[in-house]
Amino acid sequence: xxxxxxxxxxxxxxxxxxxxxxxxxxxxxxxxxxxxxxxxxxxxxxxxxxxxxxxxxxxxxxxxxxxxxxxxxxxxxxxxxxxxxxxxxxxxxxxxxxxxxxxxxxxxxxxxxxxxxxxxxxxxxxxxxxxxxxxxxxxxxxxxxxxxxxxxxxxxxxxxxxxxxxxxxxxxxxxxxxxxxxxxxxxxxxxxxxxxxxxxxxxxxxxxxxxxxxxxxxxxxxxxxxxxxxxxxxxxxxxxxxxxxxxxxxxxxxxxxxxxxxxxxxxxxxxxxxxxxxxxxxxxxxxxxxxxxxxxxxxxxxxxxxxxxxxxxxxxxxxxxxxxxxxxxxxxxxxxxxxxxxxxxxxxxxxxxxxxxxxxxxxxxxxxxxxxxxxxxxxxxxxxxxxxxxxxxxxxxxxxxxxxxxxxxxxxxxxxxx
Numbered sequence: 001x002x003x004x005x006x007x008x009x010x011x012x013x014x015x016x017x018x019x020x021x022x023x024x025x026x027x028x029x030x031x032x033x034x035x036x037x038x039x040x041x042x043x044x045x046x047x048x049x050x051x052x053x054x055x056x057x058x059x060x061x062x063x064x065x066x067x068x069x070x071x072x073x074x075x076x077x078x079x080x081x082x083x084x085x086x087x088x089x090x091x092x093x094x095x096x097x098x099x100x101x102x103x104x105x106x107x108x109x110x111x112x113x114x115x116x117x118x119x120x121x122x123x124x125x126x127x128x129x130x131x132x133x134x135x136x137x138x139x140x141x142x143x144x145x146x147x148x149x150x151x152x153x154x155x156x157x158x159x160x161x162x163x164x165x166x167x168x169x170x171x172x173x174x175x176x177x178x179x180x181x182x183x184x185x186x187x188x189x190x191x192x193x194x195x196x197x198x199x200x201x202x203x204x205x206x207x208x209x210x211x212x213x214x215x216x217x218x219x220x221x222x223x224x225x226x227x228x229x230x231x232x233x234x235x236x237x238x239x240x241x242x243x244x245x246x247x248x249x250x251x252x253x254x255x256x257x258x259x260x261x262x263x264x265x266x267x268x269x270x271x272x273x274x275x276x277x278x279x280x281x282x283x284x285x286x287x288x289x290x291x292x293x294x295x296x297x298x299x300x301x302x303x304x305x306x307x308x309x310x311x312x313x314x315x316x317x318x319x320x321x322x323x324x325x326x327x328x329x330x331x332x333x334x335x336x337x338x339x340x341x342x343x344x345x346x347x348x349x350x351x352x353x354x355x356x357x358x359x360x361x362x363x364x365x366x367x368x369x370x371x372x373x374x375x376x377x378x379x380x381x382x383x384x385x386x387x388x389x390x391x392x393x394x395x396x397x398x399x400x401x402x403x404x405x406x407x408x409x410x411x412x413x414x415x416x417x418x
Contacts, residue, residue, distance in 0.1 A: 024225055026055070026332075030116040030124045031213050034094045034193045035168040037128040037135065037231045038219065048088040049127040050116055051138075053079040055335040055400075060120040062086075064353060067111040067190050069091045078122065083398050085127075086112065094128070095168040095194035103164040103196040107183045113170040113190030116141070123335075128231055137231040137319045144172055147211035149237020152262045153204040154304045154320065156221025156232055157287055163220045163229065165201045168194040170213045178208040187212075202285040203262055206236075221318050230317040234304060237266045242300035243325020247358045247387040248272070249292050251415065253310040256291045260306060265299035272296075273384055288360030294385040300325075307415070321413060326360070326387065329409035334401045336412060354415045357390040357401060358382075365405025 037046050054060040057080050064074040070090050091097065093112050114219045116124050129136035155165035156412045170176050171187035178185055178193055181204050185193050195201070196219075206214050214236045220229035242264075250257035261270050263280035270278040270286070273293040278286035280301075287306075295303060307319035357374070359367055367390075379388035394414075401412050 014362060015404055021164050021226060024146070025140060025143065026125045027145055028118050028121055029144040030141045031113055031144055031147075031172050031190065032124075032141045033113050033168050033170045033213070033215060034088070034125055034126065034128050035166040035194055035215055035217070036094045036096045036099070036164070036196070036219055036234065037130065038094070038097065038099055039077035045130075046091045046094070047127075048093070048131075049131040050088055050114070050403075051083055051084060051125040051127060052078050052088045052116065052118070053083045053123040053125070053335045054080060054120065055123070055140060055333055056080060056106045056120045058120060060118045061121050062116060062118045062122065063191040064088070065115060065117075066093065069111070081400070084246060095166070095192050095198055103198045104198040105195055105199070107180060107185050107193050107195055109185060109187065110192050110194070111190065115190060116196075118336045121284065126235070128233065130231075135230045137217070137233045139233050139235045139320070140211065140322070141216065141238070142235055144211075146238075146241065147172055147213050148240055149208050149211055150264070151214040151236040151262055152204040152239065152283060152302060153201050153206060153214070153216040153236065154234060154260050154262055154285065154302065155216055155258070156202040156218035156318070157200050158204060158222040162198070163218065164196040164198055165218045165221070166194060166196045167201055167204060167214065169207065169208075171210070171239055172212055173210050176208055176212055177212040178206070178212060180204065180206050192348065201259065203283045205264070205283050217320055228309070228317050230307070230319060232318055232320045234320040234322050237302055237322065239300070241328075242302050243327060244297050244300055245326045246295040246303050246323045247326060247385065247389070248290060248295045248303070248305065248323065249356060249381050249382070249389045251310060252354045252356070252391050254308070256289050258289050258306040258308055259295070260285055260287045260304045261295075262302050263299065268297055268299040268301060270295065270297045270301060292380070292382050292389070294382055294387065319415070324411050326409070327409045329358070329360070331403060331406045331409050334412050336357045336399060336401075336414060349371040353394050353396065355392050355394045356413045357410055359388055359390075359408060359410035360386050361388055362409060363405045365403050365408030367408065367410060368402045368404075370399050
């Protein structure tokens with residue numbers, strides 16, 4: 001894989017929890033897949049992880065299964081208020097492994113779905129990382145109960161000629177008929193249908209007759225500006241779970257950031273800070289660059305933040321981070337931990353991470369990080385809005401974010417600082 005730096009922003013966990021009446025991230029049943037994170041030969045080994053976060057006052061018993069021929073069922077226990085990292089092997093479980101030699105856009109069907117089940121409600125994140133330490137990304141796994149039947153893909157708009165964009169869908173039930181663009185296939189439970197293309201797949205409509213999961217992105221996409229590439233992956237929200245208002249905050253050390261927005265309704269007008277940045281029809285997308293701003297639309301949209309070079313101590317590389325709409329932020333406790341084992345590869349000492357908390361600071365509520373209240377003076381204001389954000393650095397340990405007022409909503413994101 002290609003990168004112009006050894007020290008870079010390598011991963012982001014889309015770590016946010018939704019209010020329970022919207023799209024909760026906490027559940028007992030999940031399905032997902034990894035699309036291929038390899039794009040060159042000879043291949044680099046990949047570390048695949050399922051991270052399970054248990055925010056219960058009791059041990060969660062977790063079972064991980066897959067129909068893939070070389071996969072062995074995994075049974076683990078997750079202690080109360082802790083996170084466990086479960087290695088997923090073999091790495092050939094990735095869709096279209098080992099490489100997209102032609103990336104001709106045709107559907108490939110494989111038995112490569114992964115299912116995570118727990119006897120207590122948990123949150124699950126998926127992580128794919130090159131052992132060389134130069135390409136990785138993480139994504140939130142949506143609970144099976146909140147899977148949908150229609151999605152719109154987001155992929156890199158700046159892949160190189162030999163690097164594939166990908167869409168991978170995983171069936172939850174037998175006899176699930178799925179259409180990706182103009183191609184249709186029928187899948188049984190935990191079968192995966194994937195498409196790889198050297199062209200742009202953003203805006204591709206993905207639909208089915210039963211609920212299924214969809215993951216899209218790029219095996220090694222470039223951000224803006226065009227400096228180095230990295231794995232970009234996101235588990236898509238079904239169209240019915242999109243939103244019309246988002247608090248968009250640039251990555252630390254940046255005054256502006258790039259975003260990609262997709263629509264599924266005609267004449268969708270997207271604005272940032274009151275200024276129109278895009279007018280889209282169904283299946284259309286647009287990339288735009290803004291500072292901290294409230295992004296709004298007249299119809300529901302899906303908004304993705306794109307990682308990019310920060311020019312601060314040589315940090316930054318592409319990633320995809322799906323932003324939750326403000327009505328889907330959490331008012332519950334959030335438990336999280338940085339992903340991956342990069343410090344065991346080509347780094348010395350412990351990695352530090354960017355921590356961002358975005359909140360409405362509703363009512364008289366407070367937000368606590370690991371039991372310590374964050375003062376109002378530590379929050380920055382999102383212009384022309386009722387939203388604020390807090391940024392700091394933290395070590396590679398488990399942390400918790402809580403609020404004492406259900407009127408206070410927030411989401412948390414995390415990215416590595418080398």
